[in-house]
Amino acid sequence: MNETLGRGYARIEAIRAARGEAVNMSEPGAPPADRYNSVYLTLFVAGAAFLLPFNSFIMAVDYFQHHYPNTTIMFDMSTVYIAAACVAVVVNNLLIDLFTYNTRITFGILLSLATMLFVAVCNIGWDGFSTNVSYTINLIAIGVVAFGCTIQQASYYGFTGCLPPRYTQAVMAGESAAGFWVSLDRIVTKYWFKQPKRSTFMFFIFSILILLGHSMLHHVMMKHPLVQHYLRLTNESRHRRRIQLHLNPTEDATLMESEAGEPSYGVLKLQSPVASTAGTAEADSAFSFANPVYSPTATLPVALESVSEPRSPSARSSRPSYKVEDVVFEAPERPTSWRNFKRGVLARWAVARAIYPYMVSIGLVYFTTLSLYPGIASEVPSCRLGSWMPIILMSSFNFFDFIGKIAAAWPYEWSRSQLLMASGCRLLLVPLLLLCAAPRYSPHIVGDMYPIMFSVVLGFSNGLFGSVPMILAPSRVGREHREIAGNMMTLSYNGGLLSGSLVSYLLLSMLGPPAEAPCRVYPTPVLPTLPPVTTTPSNITIPFVH
Secondary structure, eight states: OGGGTTOEEEEHHHHHHHTTOOOOTTSTTSOOOOGGGHHHHHHHHHHHHHHHHHHHHHHTHHHHHHHSTTSOHHHHHHHHHHHHHHHHHHHHHHSTTTSOHHHHHHHHHHHHHHHHHHIIIIIIIIOOSOHHHHHHHHHHHHHHHHHHHHHHHHHHHHHHTTSOHHHHHHHHHHHHHHHHHHHHHHHHHHHHOOSHHHHHHHHHHHHHHHHHHHHHHHHHHTTSHHHHHHHHHHHHHHTOOOEEEEEETTEEEEEEEOOSOOSOSEEEEEOOTTTTTSOHHHHTTOEEEESSOOBTTOOOOHHHHTTSOOOOHHHHHTOOBOOOSEEEEOOOOOOOSHHHHHHHHHHHHHHHHHHHHHHHHHHHHHHHHHHHTTTGGGGOOOTTTTTHHHHHHHHHHHHHHHHHHHHTTSOOOOOHHHHHHHHHHGGGHHHHHHHTTOSTTSOSSOSSHHHHHHHHHHHHHHHHHTTHHHHHGGGGSOGGGHHHHHHHHHHHHHHHHHHHHHHHHHHHHTTOOOOOOOOOOOOOOOOOOOOOOOOOOTTSOOOOOO
């Protein structure tokens, strides 16, 4: 039995469930209940936590614009974040089989926490660096934060792809909750602490406390029975082997991997020690089990016929077959060879071909969003609101983005063409919001309500059409490829972010050079007036007023 050491043991019904086949929910293979929605709420907090650092940097727009006047600090931070995020997505795809979900997510949490703490204490609280050095530190810090947060994001989307779809929606709703929470936090700290440095320091401290809470919740969630159940199913489905198990009472069990393409997981044959030397009558007393269905007239598989004695057609047809409920399978090998690497690339290409409409849709959604937010949104002027204007625009975006992601859970089956059309229509928001800021200090679309309204539409459509493709895409492939689907969607998502952030520089050049200028005054037109009507004698002539 030494050959079976180091090999895993799996139930057939678990493998069937991993492949998406119907199983009896009363059986032991049924998923445990998510009591009190603890897994859902933890993933909601996780979605908020891995976008919290980026939103914290962006929502401190008033502090950074005051600390680094006449610079492109918001555009630079956005571009550095997205570029580092794209690198992190590629790295995560390469390391997906070398490190577990828990290892990758924990690494991202610790990296984000350490960087946020350094920025809050050294670059904002102490503020002992020169302006140029401080500017560079902020860009490096947001790049490091982006790497850690995106490792978490890509890992969480791959992780929730193995769970039912509602858990992917929980992560995406949490992403919007991050923006909404940060917006409220920034409004409160800016109103409560009048000094910009103190208010920004407290603002970052609150974000760090949430990250600490998320770290503890994550490690509790990974031990939940529901999570362990689906991770086990996915692991068994991804690394399943077609095994033939031949047992003989006179020898140890031997395992033979089947090279045939039959859908059976294993074949178990038990026979008498004298079956190979006795006649046909004694051989007929042998019995066998075969997967996947019971068939009283089934014949032995060809692979087993080769190891057994020749049989007559009548004898083979009368031998019954039964289901195998348990099967021994080999432990998965790590992809260290070129052949396995090539197999992984081909698997990703096959998944991309299956879900490319969803990849294009989510890429267009975030391309439009990053073209306008946060760069152009931070440049919309307002004589009435002053430095509060960018905060109000970003808060409106984040709040309705949160509503849009909640609306994504509505049970409506979006088609691929509908998602692509909706993503394309969002491109109309680019010229509309741009005209609210261009030319600088004298925009073509005048008024505070128009940019707020466009920001609301931008946020709601981003939440809705940025979530639905991410939720639907993993269900379009087999369970063994759902983590790859989640990572491919994250790659397309970050591609849209990067291209949109680069286009935002082009839109910035359309605003004109930054310069201190008074707010544009729109003169009130002179309206025609009539003289008051007075009662006069009939013999007095009233002159006509031109």
